[in-house]
Amino acid sequence: MFSLTDVYHFAMRIALALLIAIPLFAQDPPAPGGAPKGGPPKGGARSAPKNLKILKPEEVRPAMGAFRVALGQQCTFCHMEGDFASDENPLKEVARKMILMTRDINSKFPNGGNNVSCYTCHRGAMLPLTAPPAAADAPKPPAD
DSSP: OOHHHHHHHHHHHHHHHHHHHHHHHHHOOOOGGGGGOOOOOTTTTOOOSSOSSOOOHHHHHHHHHHHHHHEEEEEEEESTBBBTTOOOHHHHHHHHHHHHHHHHHTSSSSTOOOOOEEEEEEEESSOOOHHHTTTTTTTTOOOO
């Protein structure tokens, strides 16, 4: 006869197997050709970026995420709500000039890496500091 412990362990193994297997069977199979299946992503379908003058399409999303963090702002800081392709906001042109500036600076480094970014100066603030912080805010030198 089976002990209560044996039955418990068997039941737990079955439950664990079901917890792993059910989500796998509940997913849609991949679409042919690697195309995404189903409806649009949450928040509506994303169309291809328009009015690109500096960035390549594959650079847009990583760059926009980096800008958001580097400047501590949301998308509508540079983009017009509902029409991200619009150049109506002059800050969008400023951003383009900044992209060119950082590319130019980075091209002068022998390692060819991304040594300078928006965050280098902005540090999460809309406007970069143009002078060191006041002495009270300055980091303390390490104690010997």
